[in-house]
Amino acid sequence: xxxxxxxxxxxxxxxxxxxxxxxxxxxxxxxxxxxxxxxxxxxxxxxxxxxxxxxxxxxxxxxxxxxxxxxxxxxxxxxxxxxxxxxxxxxxxxxxxxxxxxxxxxxxxxxxxxxxxxxxxxxxxxxxxxxxxxxxxxxxxxxxxxxxxxxxxxxxxxxxxxxxxxxxxxxxxxxxxxxxxxxxxxxxxxxxxxxxxxxxxxxxxxxxxxxxxxxxxxxxxxxxxxxxxxxxxxxxxxxxxxxxxxxxxxxxxxxxxxxxxxxxxxxxxxxxxxxxxxxxxxxxxxxxxxxxxxxxxxxxxxxxxxxxxxxxxxxxxxxxxxxxxxxxxxxxxxxxxxxxxxxxxxxxxxxxx
Numbered sequence: 207x208x209x210x211x212x213x214x215x216x217x218x219x220x221x222x223x224x225x226x227x228x229x230x231x232x233x234x235x236x237x238x239x240x241x242x243x244x245x246x247x248x249x250x251x252x253x254x255x256x257x258x259x260x261x262x263x264x265x266x267x268x269x270x271x272x273x274x275x276x277x278x279x280x281x282x283x284x285x286x287x288x289x290x291x292x293x294x295x296x297x298x299x300x301x302x303x304x305x306x307x308x309x310x311x312x313x314x315x316x317x318x319x320x321x322x323x324x325x326x327x328x329x330x331x332x333x334x335x336x337x338x339x340x341x342x343x344x345x346x347x348x349x350x351x352x353x354x355x356x357x358x359x360x361x362x363x364x365x366x367x368x369x370x371x372x373x374x375x376x377x378x379x380x381x382x383x384x385x386x387x388x389x390x391x392x393x394x395x396x397x398x399x400x401x402x403x404x405x406x407x408x409x410x411x412x413x414x415x416x417x418x419x420x421x422x423x424x425x426x427x428x429x430x431x432x433x434x435x436x437x438x439x440x441x442x443x444x445x446x447x448x449x450x451x452x453x454x455x456x457x458x459x460x461x462x463x464x465x466x467x468x469x470x471x472x473x474x475x476x477x478x479x480x481x482x483x484x485x486x487x488x489x490x491x492x493x494x495x496x497x498x499x500x501x502x503x504x505x506x507x508x509x510x511x512x513x514x515x516x517x518x519x520x521x522x523x524x525x526x527x528x529x530x531x532x533x534x535x536x537x538x539x540x541x542x543x544x545x546x547x548x549x550x551x552x553x554x555x556x557x558x559x
Contacts, residue, residue: 209457210260213238213288215295218328222290222297228315231304235329236288236295237261240271241279248337250330251282252354252361254347256534257466258458260294261286269537276342276365276544285333287326289350291317291466293459296325300401300459312397317465318472319346323353336360344368344496344533345504346466349473352512355489356475363551365544367496367533370508371482371515372474377503380419381467384412388460397461409460410451417450422500422529486515493519494547496540498532520547 215236222233238261243249253263253271263271263286270276277284288296291314299314330338338360343351344367352371355364391408393399426443435445479485493516497509506523513521522543526532533540 209265210262210294213261213295219332220328222325224315224321225318226316230297233297237329238286240284241282243283247334249283250335250338251277251284252338252341253277253286254343254350255286256345256347261288275541282339287329289322290325291462291469293462299461311461314465317469319349319353319469322350323357327358346470352475355491361491363491364493366493368498368501368504368530370504371512373471378471381471384415385464385467387411388464405460406455409463410455412463413451413454414447417447419503420529420531422527424527482515487517489516490518492551495519495521496524496543498524498526500526501530503530
């Protein structure tokens with residue numbers, strides 16, 4: 207399948223300044239839209255992508271885009287923007303550092319979840335968006351969607367999937383181990399490798415670790431059992447993980463993997479703002495929080511807690527053997543929850559800020 211189709215790449219018309227204070231005078235932004243912005247420019251639906259995703263949300267979120275779905279192009283102006291630090295068109299480690307005339311590579315400044323949201327807010331300003339009906343996302347995308355609720359006064363409702371109020375030590379530890387695999391590759395070279403010869407073995411190993419945390423023992427038992435793949439004694443599960451690792455190494459950049467997983471570690475809505483109760487208590491808009499009963503990476507209690515801290519939050523659980531990845535698979539259950547949520551908004555004050 208050809209990926210990342212129909213993307214527009216533009217340049218932000220104002221400098222982009224990160225939380226750490228770095229000023230990018232010129233910042234590329236890759237995005238894709240569906241539907242039309244209405245006359246009052248207030249029918250935007252913003253989809254936030256996950257770790258190795260990109261702006262072509264119809265390729266990785268197909269079940270949630272369409273008539274009657276969370277994002278309906280017949281009613282909504284749907285926007286998905288590639289986050290800074292990624293390798294899919296927006297400002298990232300392979301953008302040119304104007305001071306050196308060379309790509310940033312390992313010298314690319316730190317990016318936080320809040321940076322990602324402020325970057326997207328700048329592009330939405332540029333597109334003329336005055337109101338955001340809904341912002342939604344899962345995992346890294348859910349972290350952005352939650353920050354949107356706090357940072358952007360235009361947001362009127364949100365759907366958050368498979369994440370919590372802050373990245374836990376458990377999740378940070380998993381990300382750290384993945385980064386160690388990449389940095390331990392001899393081709394890492396401190397992050398200053400040639401793009402054509404990056405740490406492919408390291409990022410493949412990182413992906414294998416991730417694939418284990420994204421699914422469940424039940425899913426692996428059903429899919430592989432203890433069956434052997436070949437005469438060398440390799441199990442099918444080993445072959446599967448090798449394939450997934452090599453597949454990602456061909457399509458995703460190691461520097462972006464490092465930058466984006468570190469950004470996920472910065473996810474903590476209370477950071478420099480006050481207590482979780484104070485920060486989330488100020489989010490008055492309706493928020494649907496969705497958890498997956500088999501998610502080992504972001505367990506259900508995290509989503510329940512998040513929903514309980516949001517004055518207008520509600521929690522729903524998806525039942526699945528697919529673990530964390532269920533938010534990218536269980537379209538029927540997801541759409542049922544989202545339809546009920548959208549229906550509830552018709553009788554509730556949607557803009558409670």
